[in-house]
Each structure stands twice: as C-alpha cells, then as structure tokens.
Amino acid sequence: MLSLNPTQAKLGWGTPQVVLSQVSKSRPGAPKFESREAQELSRYAEPMARLIEELRKLPGVGTKSAQRYAFHILRGSDEDAAALADAVRDLKASLRLCSICNNVTDVDPCAYCASPSRNQRLVCVVEEPTNIAAVERSQSYQGVFHVLHGTLSPLHGVGPDQLRTGTLLARVERGEVDEVILATSPTLEGEATADWLANALRKFPIRLTRIATGVPAGSDIEYADEVTMARALEGRREL
C-alpha cells in the first residue's frame, strides 16, 4: 500500500502524478490516471475512483453519470450493493452461448432451440442477441434463430472468419433447415453480411429470404428518403 505521506514526497517521488503511476504499477487492475477527467477521479478515495472508472466503461455512461451511480450505490444499503455485485458476477458465471444458435442463455440448448412448439427448420439470422427480442415482439414468428454476434466490417477488421456462422452452415449442410431468413440490419455492414451469407448458402436446397425494408408503419411516405422508398418499391407484394 502506498500513501501520499510527506516522507515519501521527500524521498524524491516528485509530483502526485508520479506517485499515482507508482500506485497503478504496484497493483494490477488499479485505474490508470491519464486524462484530465481521470485526474479528477484521483481526488476520490481509491475504491470510489475504481468503481467510477469501471462504470465509465459502460456504453453511454460518461464521468458525470458514473459519479452519480457510484454515489447512489454508496448511499444505498449494503444489501442493494451486494445484490448488484452478485448480479454482475452471476451474469458472467452462469450465462453462455447456445451451442446451436449462439443466443445468450443459461441452459444449453437455449429455450428457442429446445422448444418443440417452434419450427426448428425455419432459421432467422440476426446480428446480436438483442435483435431476437425485436423479432419476438412482432408475435408473428414461430421459427428459431441464429446469432452472428456482429457484422462483416472490413474497416474494423471483421471478416467472415470472425462471424459465428459455423453452426448455421453445419445445420444447413445436415439438411436440418428449410428456410433461412436473413434479418441483418439494412445498413452497409448488415447488407454486406446478408450478401456474404446468401452466397455461402445458395448452393444448398433451401429457401433463402431477406427481410423487407421500406417505409416504417405509421409514417408518411412523404418523409421517406430515396433509398428507403426504392427498397419499399422493391419489396412490394401482391394484394
């Protein structure tokens, strides 16, 4: 344990930054104080600074929000703090990926893959586990899923090998699938991913479909941009 006592200052450790760098070197996992925001963090007691630093890593959480959450936890009961810590720990300890569809699950295979009431021969391919909830909200899908955990993105170095496509291709190869619905987002990366998968799956005797994109329900077509309008026309259906 190191502290900022005068004796150490006299021993020539110099400015507080030097002392802090000694602290982070001495204990792996200790927050590294680099930016001005981080220097502000160094004014807090070490356990508080550490929690703020960890909370700041969450998406959409800046230093101010992280400080608010950390002080909220500090002011709360011991039970609430322990419940939060347990929930975080259990998340990593008890969740895994479904060995069939890559969905995040606590039982393997996941509830969808194990369900006798769902059509196991109809597979909807999505980018992320959270996309499953979006499809399920429609209440009009009774098949199963395959989660890629990402999209092709050459700019970020994500090629076909980084996508989790292996178990999907194996399922199709074994003749266990009648239709694959490519439900990646209509973004550049999502379209590239759908194209790549379509090429990889085309040689198999299955129905291969892409979700329709177009004018959002409840909106005025006056406000649809040209790409959306073109897609809406492409995806039109007989009445």
Ligand SMILES: [Zn+2]
């Ligand atoms: Zn599954």
